[in-house]
Amino acid sequence: MQAKKRISEAVIRRLPRYLRYIGELKDNGIEKVSSSQLGEKMGMTASQIRQDFSYFGGFGQQGYGYSVQLLFDSMKQILLKDQGFTVIIIGAGNLGTALAKYNNFHDRGFDIIGIFDINPKLIGKTINSNEIMCIDKLEDFISEHQPDIAILSLPRSETKDIAVRVANSGVKGLFNFSPMDLKLPHDIPIENVHLSDSLMVLGYKIKNFQEEK
Amino acid sequence: MQAKKRISEAVIRRLPRYLRYIGELKDNGIEKVSSSQLGEKMGMTASQIRQDFSYFGGFGQQGYGYSVQLLFDSMKQILLKDQGFTVIIIGAGNLGTALAKYNNFHDRGFDIIGIFDINPKLIGKTINSNEIMCIDKLEDFISEHQPDIAILSLPRSETKDIAVRVANSGVKGLFNFSPMDLKLPHDIPIENVHLSDSLMVLGYKIKNFQEEK
DNA sequence: TAGATTGTTAATCGATTAACAATC
C-alpha cells in the first residue's frame, strides 16, 4: 500500500466511472478482471488503473487480477457513506422535477428526502412520494433531517441567497445547476453542473472537428 | 501570435467560463480588463489567462490590457459559428422538457429546432413553440433541417440505437444524458453529462472533507 | 518618456505511462 497522499481531482473524477464499469461486469456475472482487460474496456491504460487503485490500497492479487465483487464493494465504500447520502432539491421547476424523478440518483445511493419551492401552485404537490414544501420551511427541515446535499435547481437570481441559507443550516455539499460559479463564505464542497458550458464545449469541438483530421 | 498548435481539452473547457465572466464585465459597463484583474475575479493565475488567450492569437495590447468588448466578441467567435448552432432534443420526458425550456441554451447561441419522442401521448404537444414529433420522422427531419447537435435525453436502453441513427443522418455532435459512455462507429464529438457521476464526486468530497483540513 | 501589461519562452509542477521486482 502506497503512502497516503492527497488524491488528485483527476483520480476522484474517474471513480464513478470505475464503479459503472465494474458494476456492469458484475451484472454480467464476470468474477475476475485484470487491469489490462478493464483498461481495454474503458479506453485507458492498465497502468493508470493500477496506479489509481493503489491510491486506495490496491484491491488485487498478483498473478490473478482483481475480484470484480471485491472491486465493486471497495469502490462503493470509497464513494458512499454506509447509509448513502440524503438529498434535498430546492427549486421544483422543470429541471428540479426532472431530477426528483431521476431514478439513477437513488440507485447510486442518493436519497431525495425533501423538495422545496416558492411557488404556491407547486407547494403540496407530490413527486415520487415527496411533497413539495414551502421554502419558508427550509431551515426547520434541515435542522430536523440533516440532509447531506442540497441540489439547487433555481433561477440564477435566487441561487446565491438560498445557497448561503442551506450552508448556514449545515448542509454539507451543494449541487448547483445555475450558470454561475457559486462563491460562498462557507468552505464546503460544491459541484457545478454548467449545462450551457458543456454544450459550448461540444459546439467548439464540432466547429474544429473537420480541420483537425 | 504563437505557432498554431492543438488546443488542449483543459483549455477548451475553460473557454465558456471566460465567456461568462467577460460577458458579466461587459454587462457592468466595464471597458477594459487586465489579465491579473480577470485572474483575481476568476480565481486563476494571470499567467494562465494570457497563455490561454495566446493560443488564439492574443487579444490584448501591451501596457493597456484587454478591451472587454473585443475579448467578448473574440470569445464568441471562437466558440460559436456565425449563425450559432441548431439543436434537436430526442426524448421529451421530464429532463428533455426541462432542457427544451431552458433559456440559457438559446441565450448562448444554441437554437432548439425540433423535439422528438416515441410516446403518442406527448406527440403533438408544444414546448416553447416546438411541436413534439414522432421519432419515426427523425431521419426526414434531419435531412431537411440539418441540425448540428442532438441532445439525447432518453432511457439508457434506447440511447445507443438513436445515437447511431442520428449520427448516420449527419448530425455533427451528441449531447448525451444517459449514464453510459456512448461508443459509436462514427467518429463525431460527443459530450456526456453524467449527473450521477457528478453527484458521486460531490459525495466523495463531502465524505473526505473534514479529515483533509 | 516612464509605467504598465502583454505575448512568449523557459522552469516547474503534476499527472500519466512505462518498467520491473514482488508474489500469488
Added chain:
DNA sequence: TAGATTGTTAATCGATTAACAATC
C-alpha cells in the same frame, strides 16, 4: 514451479506558472 499480474518506483509527457523582453 512457471506464468501472470499486481503494486510501486522511475521516466515521460503535458499543463501550469514564472520570468522577461517587447511594446503600447
